[in-house]
Amino acid sequence: MLLSLTNISKFYNGAPVLSNISLTIDENDKIGLVGVNGCGKTTLLKIITGHTEPDRFTEKDGIISMAGKTTIGYLEQMGGLDSDNTVMEEMQKVFEPIHLGIERLREIEQEISNGDSSSADEYQQLTSWIEANDGYNTDVKIHMVLRGMGFNEEHFSRVISGFSGGEKTRLCIARLLLEEPNLLILDEPTNHLDFRTVMWLEEYLRSYKGAVLTVSHDRYFLDRVCTSICEIERGTLNRYRGNYTAFVRQREENDIRREKEYELQQKQIAAMEDYVAKNLVRASTTKMAQSRRKQLEKMERTEKPFHENKRAKLRFTYSVEPPLEVLKVKNADISVGEGISRRTLVDNISFEIRRGEKVGIIGDNGIGKSTLLKIICNKLPHKGNIRFNSNVKISYFDQEFAGLNSELTVMEELHERFPSMSDLEVRNLLAQVCIVGENVFKNVGVISGGERAKLCFAIMMQEHGNVLILDEPTNHLDLSSREALEDALSQYTGTLIFVSHDRYLLSRTADRLIELTEGSYRCHDFGFDRYLELLRDEEAEAKRLAYEEKQQKAAQAVNASRTYRSKRQRSEDAARKSEMRRLESEIDAFQERIDVLTEQISSDEVCADYQLMNEKCTEIDDLKRKIDEYLERLIELEG
Numbered sequence: 001m002l003l004s005l006t007n008i009s010k011f012y013n014g015a016p017v018l019s020n021i022s023l024t025i026d027e028n029d030k031i032g033l034v035g036v037n038g039c040g041k042t043t044l045l046k047i048i049t050g051h052t053e054p055d056r057f058t059e060k061d062g063i064i065s066m067a068g069k070t071t072i073g074y075l076e077q078m079g080g081l082d083s084d085n086t087v088m089e090e091m092q093k094v095f096e097p098i099h100l101g102i103e104r105l106r107e108i109e110q111e112i113s114n115g116d117s118s119s120a121d122e123y124q125q126l127t128s129w130i131e132a133n134d135g136y137n138t139d140v141k142i143h144m145v146l147r148g149m150g151f152n153e154e155h156f157s158r159v160i161s162g163f164s165g166g167e168k169t170r171l172c173i174a175r176l177l178l179e180e181p182n183l184l185i186l187d188e189p190t191n192h193l194d195f196r197t198v199m200w201l202e203e204y205l206r207s208y209k210g211a212v213l214t215v216s217h218d219r220y221f222l223d224r225v226c227t228s229i230c231e232i233e234r235g236t237l238n239r240y241r242g243n244y245t246a247f248v249r250q251r252e253e254n255d256i257r258r259e260k261e262y263e264l265q266q267k268q269i270a271a272m273e274d275y276v277a278k279n280l281v282r283a284s285t286t287k288m289a290q291s292r293r294k295q296l297e298k299m300e301r302t303e304k305p306f307h308e309n310k311r312a313k314l315r316f317t318y319s320v321e322p323p324l325e326v327l328k329v330k331n332a333d334i335s336v337g338e339g340i341s342r343r344t345l346v347d348n349i350s351f352e353i354r355r356g357e358k359v360g361i362i363g364d365n366g367i368g369k370s371t372l373l374k375i376i377c378n379k380l381p382h383k384g385n386i387r388f389n390s391n392v393k394i395s396y397f398d399q400e401f402a403g404l405n406s407e408l409t410v411m412e413e414l415h416e417r418f419p420s421m422s423d424l425e426v427r428n429l430l431a432q433v434c435i436v437g438e439n440v441f442k443n444v445g446v447i448s449g450g451e452r453a454k455l456c457f458a459i460m461m462q463e464h465g466n467v468l469i470l471d472e473p474t475n476h477l478d479l480s481s482r483e484a485l486e487d488a489l490s491q492y493t494g495t496l497i498f499v500s501h502d503r504y505l506l507s508r509t510a511d512r513l514i515e516l517t518e519g520s521y522r523c524h525d526f527g528f529d530r531y532l533e534l535l536r537d538e539e540a541e542a543k544r545l546a547y548e549e550k551q552q553k554a555a556q557a558v559n560a561s562r563t564y565r566s567k568r569q570r571s572e573d574a575a576r577k578s579e580m581r582r583l584e585s586e587i588d589a590f591q592e593r594i595d596v597l598t599e600q601i602s603s604d605e606v607c608a609d610y611q612l613m614n615e616k617c618t619e620i621d622d623l624k625r626k627i628d629e630y631l632e633r634l635i636e637l638e639g
Helices: 041-048 087-113 120-132 135-148 165-179 195-206 219-225 244-279 286-298 369-376 410-417 423-432 437-441 449-463 479-491 503-509 528-560 567-600 610-638
Strands: 003-012 015-025 030-034 063-066 072-075 183-187 211-215 228-233 236-241 325-336 343-354 358-363 385-388 394-397 467-471 495-499 512-517 520-524
Touching: 003 041, 015 041, 015 228, 015 236, 030 041, 030 219, 030 244, 041 183, 041 211, 072 165, 087 120, 087 135, 087 165, 120 135, 135 165, 135 195, 135 610, 165 183, 165 195, 195 219, 195 528, 195 610, 211 219, 219 244, 219 503, 228 244, 236 244, 244 286, 325 369, 325 495, 343 369, 343 495, 343 512, 343 520, 358 369, 358 503, 369 467, 369 495, 394 449, 410 423, 410 437, 410 449, 423 437, 423 449, 449 479, 479 503, 495 503, 503 528, 512 528, 520 528, 528 610, 567 610
Parallel strands: 030 211, 030 228, 072 183, 183 211, 358 495, 358 512, 394 467, 467 495
Antiparallel strands: 003 015, 003 063, 228 236, 325 343, 325 385, 512 520
């Protein structure tokens, strides 16, 4: 056990946010913390990390027990970086005790060479401690983590103050991973990360030698990393075994079971109350009726099942069928800025979109995805030719909600757009997207980002567009609303063009992808899952080429070198080559095991056993991570 919470409660302005929450975190637990916006997830994290105190009413309330060995690392956006340091200086700070230890070793060695052996015991202890903490490979660790988080050699010497907010967040994650606390707490760690970096982080956390507690709206991430899910609902916490997909299934099963138990008990109560009413006044049955009444009084009533996050009911329809060829883009440019500051991100981009296709536009932050959508919608100037065919009706979702009037109320916004709708019709439409009660009378400028997104969906449902163009539609949505949107877009039969970093949405919805890269683009005639396989293959190929390049350079250096090598140098070289042969042999063995496991998971027997399938997939992921680590080590040895 690393940490235990008992009867944790927290009130704000007299209203309970957390009520008697208990949770135990063991070594190697990988826990996802989920719940609707404002349910108390971040509050719980702050209580665990000591930033906030729980409310206590008795001596048994608000107990936080922590093992003596527990160390906590908490990712809280961009805090804690020294802006005046370079990237490498900031990462080296993590290993400062080790560096001081190595300096002390050098001092003792000098003392011994001068005939003073009084520190020999200290030398032995210090050597053991440094080796136990892998102190001679700190630079290897730093390079591996920084490269995994998307930084290259050119970034290492740059001062942190010159980085963007997203890059600083990635540096925070890198430093936290290097610190290796045995309880890692992450709040939305995949924000600001591209697909390659998220995939690397997932692999790293899956094999992390410690516990992980993470808040995330990234269901792909929760599926890949977590072995249990904790949901906060109405102030209470329930824990489910398995990843996010398993949690959704178990919660649905629990809801069905609780609903049946409630309905069964209600029938029993009604029958007993009816019996009491009919028989209490009869002399012959009075005792039996009184007995039933006592049973009713003592009965522990099952609470009616209730979910505070009533799911939105989204449905996008259209009446006019567009032609087969919907959109043609030829030799267009993606440019930002005006006048002399105008800069072209991608030039001469061409593609076509046909009726009924669902096309996802992907790429790194700032690469031009949102700009491309605005160019398609003729909201920005461009060169080349962009032509929609006849009978096309576009409905556009802007992630910045620029089309909404912040001065109008929610009701007025809809009336302004659709004056023929009655108040009742507007209220019913808003209820479908879960905007109810007093919220319908609030100004658009003061409602939350999630509510503004839902208002936009309500508008789009009423516009009946046969082409939907969406820019990051899930950014402000909780998990339940994201699932509702995915269902609606999956069932939509019109044409869909959308930008998103939401891998679950891309996986479920996109049948084609347009990938924007640095100065260029790629069109993929396949879905997102196949695209992820392509990324993994490209990553593996890049590592292989880097390894071969190192080998070639090393061979050239050996051939070019004509200097005399001492006996010690020859011995070290032989040991290095022996280590390389061992690593290559291990890599081959790991790959053979992966091939066996890959064949096994395709069998009917394994597919039918969820736990066995999960174990084998986990072993495959662990082996792939070991291969990556060994390749990194091989590259270092070649250097």
